[in-house]
Amino acid sequence: PPPPATAGTPPAAAGSIAPPSRSPTANRLDMYFYDFEGIRENKPEDAEFSDEEDEVLFGQDNRVVYFSKLLRVKHNYPWRDYLHLNGNNAFSTRAWARVGLFLGNNTQLEVLNLRGCELKVEDLRVLMDGLTRTNSLRHLYLRDNGAIGGAEGMAIVASYVDGNNHLKELELKKTGLREDGLSVLVPALNSSSVQRLYLGYNINLTSEGNSSLGRLNPPELSLLYLDESNIGSEGCLEVAKVLKNRKQTLKEVFLENCKIDDEGIQSLAEALEGNDVLKELLLNGNADITSVGWDHIAEAVCNTSSIEATYLSNHTLESVGYDHSVNPRVLNINSTSASPTVAGRRKVALVHFGGDDEKAQFHLDPIIDLDIRLMPRVLAWVGSECGFNKLHHIVCNWNNPQLFGYPSPDRVHIAELKKEACNLQEANELLKQTQAIESLVEEIERL
Secondary structure: OOOOOOOOOOOOOOOOOOOOOOOHHHHHHHHHHHOHHHHHHHOOOOOOOOHHHHHHHHOHHHHHHHHHHHHHHHOOOOOOOEEEOOOOOOOOHHHHHHHHHHHHHOOOOOEEEOOOOOOOHHHHHHHHHHHOOOOOOOEEEOOOOOOOOOHHHHHHHHHHHOOOOOOOEEEOOOOOOOHHHHHHHHHHHOOOOOOEEEOOOOOOOOEOOEOOHHHOOOOOOOEEEOOOOOOHHHHHHHHHHHHHHOOOOOOEEEOOOOOOOHHHHHHHHHHOOOOOOOOEEEOOOOOOOOHHHHHHHHHHHOOOOOHHHHHOOOOOOOEOOOOOOOOHHHHHHHHHOOOHHHHHHHHHHHHHHOOOOOOOOOOOHHHOOOOHHHHHHHHHHHHHHHOHHHHHHHHHHOOOOOOOOOOOHHHHHHHHHHHHHHHHHHHHHHHHHHHHHHHHHHHHHHO
């Protein structure tokens, strides 16, 4: 039988199919839903709503999201430090404003994931208005929101990032980020604490002859992700500027499938000079890079023209991806050495002395003119890094009488000092005898 009619609910018509029974709570929520206009008129934008009122605001389609995720953020649950709203694209702008209010009042949340929420600029604005009131957020993901990458949307992001000293990670992949948006965002990033920045999959990130990318200089930046951004050779010039600006912090740069050619990779290779922090420069999928381009990277990490040039090469870069012609042994030396200094010595041993390869031939020309006082150290180093065979080769073929078979300059000097001391001692004894004789003569004369 149909349920009894409640106040405000018409009785079921004769012969009709009765609706399923509903709980009093559900009926009460229906009442809130249909009377929402009255709620909106009587409540200011940032007023606290009851949980039931908020449920009405988010709507029946988002009921699960509200109860399983948003309600916990609203009430600042201590064990809830993340909020993932991936793909929730049914929120109204007013609902996003409420999310912003929840976030602004929350002191536990560290991760906010809004990937694929189809945010509009106005949604982003009201969300960020609330988000600026919290200091707990560390990671913000805005990927796959393609309508916010222009100047207006990035100005909103910039207002949140500018001077922010708690945000560590910002993802803006597939946001439609363009040069006009980047030019607004970069100055704000430069005054933030962002360490990991994802700007990839934005094909119009840079424009020919005009790019703000080269001015990117956040003081703590350690990762820059630009995959699939089509930056080309001109964009590489801008990335090279970032490498030089942040050569003390930037450890990872992702440039896969960016339409980079030999000219672009040359700019990147030149930026490696003096860099002792960068570990990964991933360049997979750039089909226009030929062996000529890879030679620039190879020379940057191991310049073979002289011992000094090898020692002053880049000793921290460990990976350039999987599609390259750079000597993997050199990159392995960088990745397995305890310090850049150790890596430099190992490369000198490998390139100029054949390393631990017993059959490798090498010449003594690079060390033949070294100061003789350095040679004991050179021999000790060759023995430890290259093995006994290389040490034996030097001893047998280096005809240097000062080192082999004759006293060293130091020993000669010590011998001379000892001889002089002996002569002085003899002279002193003779002087004493002379003084004694003179004393006796004076005594005889006096008597």
